[in-house]
Amino acid sequence: xxxxxxxxxxxxxxxxxxxxxxxxxxxxxxxxxxxxxxxxxxxxxxxxxxxxxxxxxxxxxxxxxxxxxxxxxxxxxxxxxxxxxxxxxxxxxxxxxxxxxxxxxxxxxxxxxxxxxxxxxxxxxxxxxxxxxxxxxxxxxxxxxxxxxxxxxxxxxxxxxxxxxxxxxxxxxxxxxxxxxxxxxxxxxxxxxxxxxxxxxxxxxxxxxxxxxxxxxxxxxxxxxxxxxxxxxxxxxxxxxxxxxxxxxxxxxxxxxxxxxxxxxxxxxxxxxxxxxxxxxxxxxxxxxxxxxxxxxxxxxxxxxxxxxxxxxxxxxxxxxxxxxxxxxxxxxxxxxxxxx
Amino acid sequence: xxxxxxxxxxxxxxxxxxxxxxxxxxxxxxxxxxxxxxxxxxxxxxxxxxxxxxxxxxxxxxxxxxxxxxxxxxxxxxxxxxxxxxxxxxxxxxxxxxxxxxxxxxxxxxxxxxxxxxxxxxxxxxxxxxxxxxxxxxxxxxxxxxxxxxxxxxxxxxxxxxxxxxxxxxxxxxxxxxxxxxxxxxxxxxxxxxxxxxxxxxxxxxxxxxxxxxxxxxxxxxxxxxxxxxxxxxxxxxxxxxxxxxxxxxxxxxxxxxxxxxxxxxxxxxxxxxxxxxxxxxxxxxxxxxxxxxxxxxxxxxxxxxxxxxxxxxxxxxxxxxxxxxxxxxxxxxxxxxxxxxxxxxxxxxxxxxxxxxxxxxxxxxxxxxxxxxxxxxxxxxxxxxxxxxxxxxxxxxxxxx
Numbered sequence: 251x252x253x254x255x256x257x258x259x260x261x262x263x264x265x266x267x268x269x270x271x272x273x274x275x276x277x278x279x280x281x282x283x284x285x286x287x288x289x290x291x292x293x294x295x296x297x298x299x300x301x302x303x304x305x306x307x308x309x310x311x312x313x314x315x316x317x318x319x320x321x322x323x324x325x326x327x328x329x330x331x332x333x334x335x336x337x338x339x340x341x342x343x344x345x346x347x348x349x350x351x352x353x354x355x356x357x358x359x360x361x362x363x364x365x366x367x368x369x370x371x372x373x374x375x376x377x378x379x380x381x382x383x384x385x386x387x388x389x390x391x392x393x394x395x396x397x398x399x400x401x402x403x404x405x406x407x408x409x410x411x412x413x414x415x416x417x418x419x420x421x422x423x424x425x426x427x428x429x430x431x432x433x434x435x436x437x438x439x440x441x442x443x444x445x446x447x448x449x450x451x452x453x454x455x456x457x458x459x460x461x462x463x464x465x466x467x468x469x470x471x472x473x474x475x476x477x478x479x480x481x482x483x484x485x486x487x488x489x490x491x492x493x494x495x496x497x498x499x500x501x502x503x504x505x506x507x508x509x510x511x512x513x514x515x516x517x518x519x520x521x522x523x524x525x526x527x528x529x530x531x532x533x534x535x536x537x538x539x540x541x542x543x544x545x546x547x548x549x550x551x552x553x554x555x556x557x558x559x560x561x562x563x564x565x566x567x568x569x570x571x572x573x574x575x576x577x578x579x580x581x582x583x584x585x586x587x588x589x590x591x
Numbered sequence: 592x593x594x595x596x597x598x599x600x601x602x603x604x605x606x607x608x609x610x611x612x613x614x615x616x617x618x619x620x621x622x623x624x625x626x627x628x629x630x631x632x633x634x635x636x637x638x639x640x641x642x643x644x645x646x647x648x649x650x651x652x653x654x655x656x657x658x659x660x661x662x663x664x665x666x667x668x669x670x671x672x673x674x675x676x677x678x679x680x681x682x683x684x685x686x687x688x689x690x691x692x693x694x695x696x697x698x699x700x701x702x703x704x705x706x707x708x709x710x711x712x713x714x715x716x717x718x719x720x721x722x723x724x725x726x727x728x729x730x731x732x733x734x735x736x737x738x739x740x741x742x743x744x745x746x747x748x749x750x751x752x753x754x755x756x757x758x759x760x761x762x763x764x765x766x767x768x769x770x771x772x773x774x775x776x777x778x779x780x781x782x783x784x785x786x787x788x789x790x791x792x793x794x795x796x797x798x799x800x801x802x803x804x805x806x807x808x809x810x811x812x813x814x815x816x817x818x819x820x821x822x823x824x825x826x827x828x829x830x831x832x833x834x835x836x837x838x839x840x841x842x843x844x845x846x847x848x849x850x851x852x853x854x855x856x857x858x859x860x861x862x863x864x865x866x867x868x869x870x871x872x873x874x875x876x877x878x879x880x881x882x883x884x885x886x887x888x889x890x891x892x893x894x895x896x897x898x899x900x901x902x903x904x905x906x907x908x909x910x911x912x913x914x915x916x917x918x919x920x921x922x923x924x925x926x927x928x929x930x931x932x933x934x935x936x937x938x939x940x941x942x943x944x945x946x947x948x949x950x951x952x953x954x955x956x957x958x959x960x961x962x963x964x965x966x967x968x969x970x971x972x973x974x975x976x977x978x979x980x981x982x983x984x985x986x987x988x989x990x991x992x993x
Contacts, residue, residue: 336803337831404848409855412796432774434796434841435856519801519842530841540801540844 317556323549329560334521334532336541341553343560345521349438349531350564352524353513354506356442357449362499364446365453370483372454373461385458392451400512403444408435408516416528429528436518439527441536444516445509449502456501460494461487496576500569507565510535534561662691664941669697670704670717672845673805673864674925676960677741678717681953685945692941700845701805702832708735708928714938715946716928719743719805720832721905734931736980737905738973740949742963744893745806745921746868747876749860750853751776753791754874757887759784761879762817768860769797769814770824771839776858784885797840798852798861803832805923806846810862811835812911813921817879862921865893866961880920881912888919894963896922903969924969934983943980943989950974 321328324341331342368388372381412435419429419439429439464487472486488495510533518530519540532540534557542554668678675698682694697703701718708716711732721737722730747760754776760768764780767773773780776793800807811830814821822828825835834842843849846867853859854871865888868875877885886892899913905926912920927946933939950973954964965973980988 333836335836337833337835338826404851405855408852412856432794432796435852436841436843514801514844515848519844520838520840521836532842540842541803 313555313559313562317552317559319549319552320556324553324556328553328556332523334537336550336553339549341549341556343534343557345523346532346534346537346557347560347564349517349521349524350507350533350535350561352527353438353441353445353517353531353533354503354568356439356527357445357506358499358503360442361446361450361453361502365450365498365502366457366495368450368454369457369461370487373458374479374483374487385455388451388454392455396448396509396512399444399448400515403440403512403516407440407443411435411437411440420528428526430526431529433528434518434530436516436530437528438517438524438531441513441517441531441533442527444512445506448509448512449505452505453498453502456498457491457495460491460498463494464490493576496572500572503568503572504565507568508535508561510539514539534558534564662937663693664691664937665693665695666714666938666941666945667695667697668704668715668717668927669699669707669713670715670928671701671719671805671925672698672847673701673719673743673866674698674717674741675846676864676866676870677743677957677962680956680960681949682945684956685948685953689944692945694945698845700802702803704928708732708930711930714929714942717925718928719923719925720808721908721926722928730930732930732932732934736929736931736976738927738929738946738950738976739903739924739965739969740927740946740973741925741954741957742893742897742965742969743923743925743961744865744888744896744919744963745809745862745923746865746873746888747810747860747862747878747921748850748853748868748871748873749876750855750857750873751791751793751860752857754788756788757874757877758788758790759879759885760876761885762814763820765810765878766814766818766821766824768795769799769838769840770821772820793858796856796859797838798849798856798859799834799838799840799842800849800862801834801842801844804834804845805832805925806862806864807834808832809911809921809923812909813878816912817920864961869961878920880916880918881914882916882918884916886917886919888921890958890961890963892917892919893922894966895919897924897963897966897969900924900966901968903972924965929980931979932981932983932985933988936982936988939980939982939988943977947974947977950977 320341324331328341328343329347330344332344333340333342334346335341372385372388376384412433416429416433416435416437416439420426420431420433422429468486468490469482472482477485513533514536517532517536519532519536520530521532521537522529524531538554538557538561542551675696678694678696678698682696686693696717701720704713704716704718705722705726707713709726709730717740722735727735747765749758758781760781761784764773764784767778767780774795776795777790778795782788782790808830811825811834815828815830824837826837840861841852843852843861846863849861850863850867850871850873853861853863853873860876863871863873865875868888875887877887879885895915895918896910896913899915899918900908900910903910903924908924908926910922910924913922927949929942929946933942950965950970954970957964978987978989982988
């Protein structure tokens with residue numbers, strides 16, 4: 251479980267039963283136990299769990315068998331070999347994996363600080379009249395389909411990036427090398443910005459809920475010890491909301507890794523080794539979008555499905571890595587609370 | 592010249608020729624449709640026999656506007672993105688005049704057209720390049736008929752501030768732009784071809800198709816024909832729908848994606864179907880043809896290329912770099928793909944009528960949309976191909992009248 255749920259107090263439970271004494275409630279529940287409803291509910295639970303398992307299993311088996319021809323053709327090197335050139339019968343996911351990780355990483359670097367900042371503002375600092383409407387607005391933003399964000403990137407951001415942003419970044423003295431090369435507009439950077447915009451609302455609303463779940467008493471205690479507002483956030487709220495915030499980041503990373511259509515619209519779709527953040531690229535998702543409908547039957551189609559398999563593995567690895575990081579860090583949580591200065 | 596009638600019977604509704612188990616449900620359907628129609632008399636006066644009165648050599652059945660089609664038919668098609676402006680217009684007009692036939696076309700790309708017809712998920716596909724032998728062999732529904740339905744060209748469009756007239760480009764220069772050896776608009780190679788044109792010192796932003804495409808195939812063919820350096824760069828002399836990986840620049844999806852990029856990015860150059868270039872009001876390069884003259888895409892110059900296709904067939908379809916001083920060098924025919932055996936006879940009849948109209952009367956709209964009307968020998972080829980349509984039992988759906 252990601253979310254800490256507060257167990258209901260015994261008083262609350264008996265309160266639900268109204269005026270009935272606790273014994274009578276228990277007897278009433280026991281009497282009905284073996285009736286039809288319980289059986290049906292139990293069957294439904296098992297069916298649900300079974301179906302879920304079957305779907306996951308079917309997905310894995312399907313992807314595995316359909317991509318096996320590609321792995322047989324290109325070997326395990328498919329995963330890291332750099333050339334993706336269907337015209338010449340060369341299939342390798344290496345550059346696509348690199349670009350996928352790169353766009354996701356840059357998107358997170360751009361998005362997480364802004365997302366956390368907004369969440370802190372909404373939950374700790376904003377006046378109530380502002381926090382409400384702003385949260386609603388962010389909720390709306392989360393509901394915008396990715397293709398719409400992609401269109402916005404294609405039609406609005408692309409010319410701005412090509413004519414202003416990328417030339418400007420390339421001229422920044424110390425960082426110019428990160429953005430060198432032709433300013434095409436569509437690029438790894440633009441794709442990262444679109445991904446950042448796309449994942450921001452989820453990040454904000456989830457971390458805000460996490461902050462909201464921190465007991466008021468923790469804040470009051472910190473304030474009583476003479477903490478400033480920033481110290482309250484830093485020392486009392488952050489540590490307690492750590493699990494929720496990590497879940498938000500994990501979700502955002504998952505979405506960024508797998509996002510296909512919006513990325514395909516703004517990344518430039520050229521699988522070459524990136525020279526800088528402003529070079530065009532291609533991610534696993536965008537390559538699937540571009541190639542699947544028209545992949546040549548046989549190895550071509552199988553290789554595109556194999557891209558899906560690689561994406562699946564990548565997502566699982568990144569998620570597992572994130573959780574391991576969280577687990578290794580949670581031991582220090584107890585100490586941070588006491589480290590208030 | 593010739594009159595064509597359904598099943599060789601004068602004006603008789605074709606339903607009578609059907610096997611009973613098909614005819615029964617069909618008749619019920621037809622009655623339902625007639626009953627549902629608002630009392631129109633359309634079913635009583637088929638114009639099929641009037642074929643001979645039509646001056647056009649090949650207006651199958653003369654029945655383009657024949658509303659006697661026994662049932663309402665919806666034809667779903669998918670394929671080439673390049674033909675979309677043309678198809679959109681002619682399908683709409685056909686439906687206006689023959690409301691019983693509704694056509695939905697999904698312009699997802701030539702290769703989608705091929706895959707979809709192979710798997711039988713559409714009534715017709717369309718591809719800028721005819722299907723290869725191995726693609727035909729992979730078709731699940733038997734023999735695929737390939738009907739040439741339009742003649743188009745691939746425009747080399749660009750967006751260079753201050754350059755408002757057509758610049759001249761040849762194969763080696765274009766190849767240089769796409770393989771990255773020419774990176775600036777004031778490059779001597781471009782300047783040498785365009786004396787008197789002031790070219791800015793501006794980086795070239797080349798854009799190509801991210802999906803595999805007919806225009807990409809045609810330009811690849813042109814560059815292979817004219818630029819040895821291109822063949823070296825891409826390492827093959829076989830053109831490919833997938834734009835070669837050796838290319839610089841960015842990839843955008845479909846003609847619309849490329850066109851959008853060109854229209855909003857200064858310094859950009861790319862290739863789109865001429866119909867899209869016309870819609871967007873692009874300035875297009877005059878491309879050097881095999882006669883050594885520089886020709887911009889127009890209806891006339893594309894028609895001149897099509898006129899060279901005297902022996903056109905699905906295996907001899909190449910009209911790139913054709914001879915003639917007024918010939919635009921990057922042209923191609925678009926091919927509609929249908930199964931010879933039509934499991935649903937109504938669909939087969941409707942398909943045949945629709946495309947016979949498209950290759951004849953429908954061509955009148957071609958010029959204004961950025962295409963050239965089909966040459967008469969191609970119309971005959973297309974028409975004869977449509978005549979090969981059969982029912983599921985192998986009976987021809989159409990036949991030549993006396």
